[in-house]
Amino acid sequence: MPKLLDGKAVRDRILTELRPRLDRIRESGGRPPGLAVVLVGADPASEIYVRNKVKTCQELGIFSEKLTPPATSTTEEILAIVAGLAARPEIDGILVQSPLPHPIDERRILLSLPPGKDVDGFHPYNVGQLVANNPAPRACTPAGVMELLRRNEINPSGKKAVVIGRSDIVGKPMAMLLLHAHATVTICHSRTSNLEAECRQADILVAAIGRPGFVRRNFVKPGAVVVDVGINRLATREAAAAVFAGNAEKLAEFDKKGSLIVGDAHPLELEHAAAVTPVPGGVGPLTIAMLLANTVALAEQHLGL
Numbered sequence: 038m039p040k041l042l043d044g045k046a047v048r049d050r051i052l053t054e055l056r057p058r059l060d061r062i063r064e065s066g067g068r069p070p071g072l073a074v075v076l077v078g079a080d081p082a083s084e085i086y087v088r089n090k091v092k093t094c095q096e097l098g099i100f101s102e103k104l105t106p107p108a109t110s111t112t113e114e115i116l117a118i119v120a121g122l123a124a125r126p127e128i129d130g131i132l133v134q135s136p137l138p139h140p141i142d143e144r145r146i147l148l149s150l151p152p153g154k155d156v157d158g159f160h161p162y163n164v165g166q167l168v169a170n171n172p173a174p175r176a177c178t179p180a181g182v183m184e185l186l187r188r189n190e191i192n193p194s195g196k197k198a199v200v201i202g203r204s205d206i207v208g209k210p211m212a213m214l215l216l217h218a219h220a221t222v223t224i225c226h227s228r229t230s231n232l233e234a235e236c237r238q239a240d241i242l243v244a245a246i247g248r249p250g251f252v253r254r255n256f257v258k259p260g261a262v263v264v265d266v267g268i269n270r271l272a273t274r275e276a277a278a279a280v281f282a283g284n285a286e287k288l289a290e291f292d293k294k295g296s297l298i299v300g301d302a303h304p305l306e307l308e309h310a311a312a313v314t315p316v317p318g319g320v321g322p323l324t325i326a327m328l329l330a331n332t333v334a335l336a337e338q339h340l341g342l
């Protein structure tokens with residue numbers, strides 16, 4: 038059976054390492070780091086993420102502020118909110134939760150963020166810094182995956198890495214970070230021909246497509262490391278049965294809870310992998326840890342530490 042890469046343990050270590058840095062900031066700056074989260078509308082998944090972000094900030098003594106303009110907000114209204122946060126010195130990081138409701142212009146909002154407060158690393162300036170391998174905030178989920186690999190002594194150097202998914206939030210920055218760690222990187226997506234064969238080449242396979250159980254047995258080379266970024270809720274019995282066909286235990290769990298969470302990798306078919314990240318409890322906890330790490334790093338910069 039594959040080794041399970043425990044994201045909660047790595048998260049706890051990252052957060053513990055932030056504590057002395059937070060103490061130093063408080064002693065020298067007279068104020069804690071500040072994070073503002075803008076959640077437009079009421080997407081239920083986003084609400085859960087944002088609640089967890091705010092809660093973890095509180096636990097660490099990071100000031101956090103949640104702004105929840107309605108889904109009917111205009112682009113101009115969101116731009117005004119971001120401009121207000123940009124002007125406040127006690128706010129070190131600004132996060133605008135993605136996806137934004139239609140028809141808000143996400144590109145304009147991102148461009149309006151001051152790059153020095155872009156805690157997600159999504160502003161094109163910071164994307165350029167990523168490509169150039171210069172210091173700047175890095176997208177939290179891919180940065181968390183790199184921490185998970187490093188702290189489990191999985192070195193991408195010289196390995197073949199395949200990333201499934203080309204999103205701005207995960208796929209593209211993930212590929213770039215693996216490249217900077219000296220992997221040979223392939224990015225696959227919905228138009229890739231022979232996806233299964235491409236994936237089977239991978240020593241490190243990262244799945245970030247948002248399709249439950251998509252990565253099946255034949256996608257995975259024996260001994261590969263599988264990093265599962267997907268968090269998918271199976272909310273109907275049909276969906277649960279499609280992934281867990283014939284698995285009475287899992288289907289009973291569905292009947293009890295009314296839904297199941299699965300990743301992009303098939304939860305029952307990767308016995309031949311060397312290591313996998315569980316869902317939940319793998320990559321998910323690291324995204325928040327890296328968000329806080331980015332917030333602390335920005336505060337250190339703003340306070341000249």
Ligand code: GUN
Nearest residue numbers: 132133134135136157177
């Ligand atoms: N939506 C899903 N993940 C993220 C993230 O890391 N940052 C933001 N801003 N939105 C997201």
